[in-house]
Amino acid sequence: MSITTPRQRRLGSFIRAVPAWAYIILSAAVVLPPVAWIVSTSLKTGSGTLEFPPRWIPAPFSSEGYVGLLTSTNIRFFVNSLIYAGGSIVLALAICIPAAYVATRYRSRRMETLMTGILVLSMVPAIVVFIALYSMFVKTALINTYPMMIIVYTAIICGQTILFLRNFIENIPVEIEEAAAIDGCSRIQILWRIILPLIRPGIAAVAIFIFVFVWNDFLVGTVLATTEDMKTVQNGIVRYITTGFGSFWGLFAAFIVVAFIPVLSIFLAFQRWFVAGMTSGGVKG
C-alpha cells in the first residue's frame, strides 16, 4: 500500500473530477443556449429581434416585450391557468386522500384490483381519451367550462397522486390509529384528525406536482378549450407563433420568461419536495 501525502491526494481527486466537469460543461453547452437566447430576445426591441447576424447582448435593452404582455387576453390566460391548477389541487386532494387511505389500510383483493385499474387507466395516452371527450363535450354544453377542465386535469394526475399518498400513509404506524379507534374515533375522524396532519408534507409535494403539471400542460387547453377566453398559459405561448404577425418574437420570449417564473420559483423554494412529487409516478409528462 502506497502512502500518499494530502497534497497528492488533492491532486488525485482533482484529476478524477475532470471527466465529470467536462460532462457538466458539455451539458451546459447543450442546455443553456436556447434558454439564454430567449432571455436575450425578451429584452430586445421589436426591430432588435429581427437583426441578422443576431446579437446575444441586446443593444439597446428594452422592456418593450414585457410591457406589451399586459393585454386582457394574456391576463386571462394566466388567470385561467391559476383557476385550473387551484381547482385541480383541491379536487384531486379531496378525492385522492380518502381513496389512498382506505387503499392502504383496508387491503383486500378487490381493493387492489381497483387500484391497479386506476393506475393502468391513468397510463392511457391522453390523446386517446381526448378525441372522445372532445366529440362528447362539443355536442353538449360541457366544452369550455371550468368544472370540466378541472375534472379532466384531476383525472390525469389522480393515479400518481394516490400512489404517492399511499407511500406516505404506509409510513404512519397503525398503532396510532388503533389507539384512536379504541378511544371511539370513527374512520372519518381518524382520517381527518390523525392521518391528515401527519401527511402534510406529502400533501404539499402533491400540490406542487399538480400545480406544475397543470401549469405546464398544453394539450388539455388545446383540445378541450376551444374559445380564446378559456385557453391556458401554454396556449398563450404557442399563440404568438401560430397567429403572430410582424415582430412578435420579443413578446413571445417575454411571455415564455413570465410563464416560467412560477415553476422556477416553486422549484428553487421547494427543491426536495418538488423532485419527490414529480418522480412519484413518472409516467405522465
Add this chain to the structure above:
Amino acid sequence: MVWLYVLPVSAVFLFVFVGPLIYTAWTALHETSYYQIGKFSGLNSFVRLFSDSDLPSRIWTTLVFSLGALVIALPAGLLSAIVLNNLHRFKRSVRSLFLLPWLMSQATAGTIWLWFLNPNYGPASAITKSLGFGPTDVFSTPTSALVAVTLMTAWWSYPQAMLLFLGALQTIPEELRESLKMDGGGIRHQFVNITLPYLRNTIVSVVVVLLMLYVQMVTIILVTTRGGPIGSTETLSMRVYNQMFDKFDLSGASATAILLFAVNIVLTLVAIRFRRKESL
C-alpha cells in the same frame, strides 16, 4: 363503508377514461361524418387503417422517434445521475442545470428551439452560415425535421430518467463501494460490477417510462411541425390528433387511437411487472 371512500375517484375515472374509451371503440365501429356518428360499419375503419399505405411509414416514424429519443435520453440520464451522485461541490447548481429543460413545459421546450433554429434570425443559422453552410432550415425537409423533433424530445425528457436513476443510485449501500475500493477497483470496475447490476430493474422501468412518454408525445411535435413536412414527423399519437382536428375523421382517428391504446397496454403490462421492485 370503505367503498364510499373510493367512490369519487372511481366516478372521475369512469367519466374521463372508461367512458371515452368505450365511446372511442364505439365510434371506430361506425361511420362518422364530421363529429356525427352514422350507421354501424363493423371493422371498416380498422380495415381502412391497416390498408392505408401511409400506416407503415407512420409506425416507422413512431419507432425512429421513440427509440431515437430513448437512445439519447437513457445514457444522458444515467450519466447525469452518476456525475451528480459523485459530486461534492456545487451539487445544487449542477442539479438545477441538469433539470432545467424538464422544468420547462413541452410547449416552451419546442418553441424556444423553434426560435433558436429559426432560419432567418436564429443564432444557429448565424453559426452555420458563418461556417459556409446554408441557414438552419431544419423543419422544411422530412429527415432533418424528424431528427430535430427527436433531439428536442430527448433534450426535454432526459432529466426525468436522471431523477429515476438518482433515486436508485442512492439506495446502493456505501459499504459496497468502500469494500471495492479496498480491493483496488477502479471507477470502471465499480460501474460494471456494482452500479449496473444494482440498476438493472431501474433501467428497465426507465426504458418503459420513457417509451410511454414518447409514444404518447403530442405537444412537442404539435408546436413545431404539426406532423409535417409531408407527414415525416407524424407519429401515431400525432396522427390521431391530425385525423381528428385536421381531417375531421372521427372514426379514422378512433381506429388509430385503439391501435395506440394497444401499444400502450403492452408497455403498461411491462411497467406493472417491474413496479414492485422500483417505485415507478
